[in-house]
Amino acid sequence: MSNNYDVIVIGGGSIGVPTALFLTLEGQKVLVVESSSSVGQGQNKAALGGIRATHSDPAKILICQESLRIFSEWEQTHGQNIGWKKGGYCFPAYRTHEENILKSLLPIQKSFGLNIDWLDADGIREVVPGIQHEGLIGGTFSPDDGQASPLLAIDAMFRVSRERGCIYRFRERVVELLIEGNRVKGIRTEKDTYYTPVVVNAAGASAKGMGKLAGLDIPVTPDSHEAGISAPIEQFLGPLVVDLRPGPERKTSNFYFVQNNKGAVIFCYTPSKPFLGTNREPTSEFLPIVARRMVNLLPRLKNMLIRRVWRGLYPMTPDGLPICDCVHEIEGLYLAVGMCGQGFMIGPGIGRNMMNLILYGAPVMEQKIFDTLSFYRDFYGSKKEALK
Ligand SMILES: Cc1cc2nc3c(=O)[nH]c(=O)nc-3n(C[C@H](O)[C@H](O)[C@H](O)COP(=O)(O)OP(=O)(O)OC[C@H]3O[C@@H](n4cnc5c(N)ncnc54)[C@H](O)[C@@H]3O)c2cc1C
Structure with missing residues (x-):
């Protein structure tokens, strides 16, 4: 199989897997590169599995309304029990x-x-x-809020995406982003090189290190x-x-x-x-x-x-909100990072919004609200959310 893909997602976790799933369902040829031996082995499996839309931040509310719909209808739609x-x-x-x-x-x-x-x-x-x-x-x-099993849910999304043609490479750590001029060309892992015009950084706790490979300072600690x-x-x-x-x-x-x-x-x-x-x-x-x-x-x-x-x-992140954006300085590089203590519940909602942003230039939700998750916002001036 050739090493050319429409989109490469770095990280098979709470965010990377649903993002890859929705891109695959839109007919994209997607590669997920994950350094562990299977999906969900980063922070996804550490989560309790709580899922609520009842936040105080509008972006989180809209994203989690979408997530709740996806989680609650999953078994009916796909036939897999995710512990909902x-x-x-x-x-x-x-x-x-x-x-x-x-x-x-x-x-x-x-x-x-x-x-x-x-x-x-x-x-x-x-x-x-x-x-x-x-x-x-x-x-x-x-x-109307609820919970699901993080491992069952990510495994279910992994299986559906793979059946639809998404490719996963496990035990491969991304060590280089290939950038020519101001455009993404692909990634290099410890084992191979893969080419693509679109890379999504969904590397969770390693997001900052991934950013450094592109000369970016991503405020995720x-x-x-x-x-x-x-x-x-x-x-x-x-x-x-x-x-x-x-x-x-x-x-x-x-x-x-x-x-x-x-x-x-x-x-x-x-x-x-x-x-x-x-x-x-x-x-x-x-x-x-x-x-x-x-x-x-x-x-x-x-x-x-x-x-x-x-x-x-x-x-x-410093203000407790995720970063979901395209990088202005490097065409084709996207960030879906900084999920704080809620990455499991916002995963499917973020996945759908990132898919739409990448393929159609705009998120599913209202652009103005999505922009509050911008990489270019003032992280230190904004008020912290009341409920984490
Ligand atoms: C104790 C605890 C309880 C929690 N409870 C909840 C909860 O109830 N509800 C909720 O919504 N959230 C909860 N969370 C938070 C949630 O677990 C995280 O926000 C979420 O898993 C982050 O998702 P992610 O995709 O960004 O990171 P991850 O799921 O960690 O995925 C990132 C993936 O990237 C891979 N990776 C990193 N670097 C590279 C590289 N160079 N090359 C290839 N792959 C790489 C990692 O191996 C990892 O698998 C909890 C967290 C903890 C610790």
């Missing part, structure tokens, strides 16, 4: 601080037609049976987050629950957990000071801290058996 569970998201509030934040987001969320409401304490207790009732003021609940999973227990919990309060031990800010469609509870917290870098060794402090927080919030979890913990990376 429409349980919603619930943000309980125990202090007026969180109550005010959550209530202040409702107008923008409702203006995009999102199904989310403020519930009083009794309403939250119905949605999260057994939740600590002392001090509970109420909270938001968005029943990984920081690490830990997570864990329990043995399956009887289904009792619908939504993914996010407690926005800082932890009493001051080492953590918010924490969140969800029961997947097999009954396992998956959980994670956000360290109050980011752990910068690419270290993926689990720490000994994560489990005691997160277990205490979970049992305080939901005492019925006290006898839950924990199966394993892991640590993965959020590819962060």
